[in-house]
Amino acid sequence: HPSPSHGMLSLGSSALRSISAAFSYAPTAVSSQPDRCDLSLVDGDVEVVFFDFDGTLTRTPGTKAAHRTKVSELTERTPMLEPRLKQLREAGIMLGIISKSTEATVSGAMQEAGLLDLIDGPVLGKAVGLEGKAGIIQDLCAEGGALAHLGDEGWRKVLLVDDDLCELVRCRDVGIQTYAAPAQGGLEECDFDEIFQDMGLQDPQVD
Numbered sequence: 001h002p003s004p005s006h007g008m009l010s011l012g013s014s015a016l017r018s019i020s021a022a023f024s025y026a027p028t029a030v031s032s033q034p035d036r037c038d039l040s041l042v043d044g045d046v047e048v049v050f051f052d053f054d055g056t057l058t059r060t061p062g063t064k065a066a067h068r069t070k071v072s073e074l075t076e077r078t079p080m081l082e083p084r085l086k087q088l089r090e091a092g093i094m095l096g097i098i099s100k101s102t103e104a105t106v107s108g109a110m111q112e113a114g115l116l117d118l119i120d121g122p123v124l125g126k127a128v129g130l131e132g133k134a135g136i137i138q139d140l141c142a143e144g145g146a147l148a149h150l151g152d153e154g155w156r157k158v159l160l161v162d163d164d165l166c167e168l169v170r171c172r173d174v175g176i177q178t179y180a181a182p183a184q185g186g187l188e189e190c191d192f193d194e195i196f197q198d199m200g201l202q203d204p205q206v207d
Helices: 004-031 067-090 103-112 132-141 165-174 189-199
Strands: 048-051 094-098 158-162 177-180
Touching: 067 094, 067 103, 067 189, 094 132, 132 158, 132 165, 158 165, 158 189, 165 177, 177 189
Parallel strands: 048 094, 048 158, 158 177
Antiparallel strands: none
16 A cells, blocks of 8 residues: 555645646746737638727727716727728628626717617627636527527637737637737727728728
8 A cells, every 4th residue: 555655745746746837837828928910810701790899999998998088089980980880780790899898888988979870789798707708709609699690609700809818819719700909099990901801891981
């Protein structure tokens, strides 16, 4: 029979290996953080586009900006956003918003900016969870979910546009298509141009 000390030694070795793995994982994860451009993965077969709200549709990232700031930024950006969102809708793409801000904050700001009518898909607030937005999108695609019509592994036909690299990595890892918004300032014309090109759509005619 193995001695008690042998068992303790084995347990100690196993624990040390676990601790060593945990410490070695962290710097690897940081050093292998993908570039923003590496997270723009659109293959053209997109039926639903989810936009992040803060720092993607608005200019200011994070959820701490005052409501009036969100409305002001959206209103200022409406001449750029409206024709491009309309172009996606006219191409048969469902549009939704998934945000860590509340649904009331997002819907209220979009309504005041005159953009809410262009959003025909889910508007989801407080989008936090262990699996992030990727898990929420997968749940929407499950039987009985709002996107169940997309079929088996329907999340592969969903594109998330977000400025949060962690959210994009989670989505990429399960097969959700991704586009990385700029780190600061929100989506610009050139971002929509790239999205349209990757989806095989023509750029909207903007006066």
